[in-house]
Amino acid sequence: MRSALFYLAFLALGVAGTLFMARLGGAVEIRVGELEIAVPFALALLLLAFGFLAVHLLLRGIAAIRDWPARHRARRDAKRRIDGDAAVTRALVALAAGTPDLARLEVRRAREKLGDTPQTLILTAEAERLAGREEAASEAFQALASRPDSRFLGLRGLLRQAIQREDWPTAQRLAREAEATQPGAAWLRQERETLALRTRDWREALALAAPGTAQAPLALAAAAQEPEAARAADLERQAFQTDPGFAPAALAHARRLREAGSPRRARQVLEDGWKARPHPDLAEACVGAETDPLQRVKAAEHLVESNPKHPESHLLVGRLAVEAGLTGRARQELEALINSGLADRRAFLALSDLEEAEGGDTPATRAAQARWLRLAATAAPEPRWRCSACGTDQAVWSPVCPQCQSVGTIGWTTPQQLALSGE
């Protein structure tokens, strides 16, 4: 509107100017040799204006013809981009729908239109993987990895492939390269942890594991791998401090302290372990060195002091009291255990022993023993180390199940857990 008004005013001015010039009169003379042309001034002005206009239009026309190829290219590129983007979308839909042939077709179209961009390359790789063509996917990932802007994407894909074909050395090398490209990526951390567990690199697994009690078995496993005694001792202490209830760690830490000449601190570690989660091995480490039956009872009483109501505490003191001939004390502990409803086979066997210690070899004793033995046969089994993956029992804890090679599956299983699992 504004420019229309402007043109109108400009036109009015022009017409007024021309009329003014026409009334004013005057002429423009052009003389060439003998030839002489006289043009009225107003007409000369008009011709001049038309001349300018003609030259302007001519130049515009030439510029338009000169720029035509570039404009044509731009239009063609824009169309290719639109077609390429549409093919990318269709390829994504095909990938999501799990139709590899269609995905590969659309990806090929997208690549024709858009060329080898990170987007088309990753789509190529995914489509090839979906079609089960790992070699072709690998090529696409290699191409991605060779570009600085998509290096991490390429390495990520190659790493996933290496893990899938269980090529651990390659996987570890790729993980290191990816870490250098994108330090601290959360996904990579997870993958490196998995790799460390697979390759039994416990120290690396420990460094990558989330803080918590899950670190204790890793630290203990790393200690067993550590050739240097001081560092192994550090790792054992770390394992114990992370989870005092993890008996193998408490035992290893206590053993190391005893060897270093600190029996009092070793005993404290065993007591702390018992307080957190009683375990028969802790009792063995604590009273095993004592040979005098009464001293053994005393050592056990000291060990269970902070956790006296636990079934393992009752059982330990009860059994040792039987051995020491302290039958009253033994009966008190073992009956408390039976009454708690948490007794397992070992408690009934100990009561059978107690009958013999109390009454000697008499028919009444034998009858009482037979009763306890019958109960023992139907009682819950004693706790044990068991692999949760293959269900086999293990004599000792170990980070890898020797039966099924699963990592971190061996745990201490109590009678209650065994009852739940149907034994």
Ligand SMILES: [Zn+2]
């Ligand atoms: Zn197993």
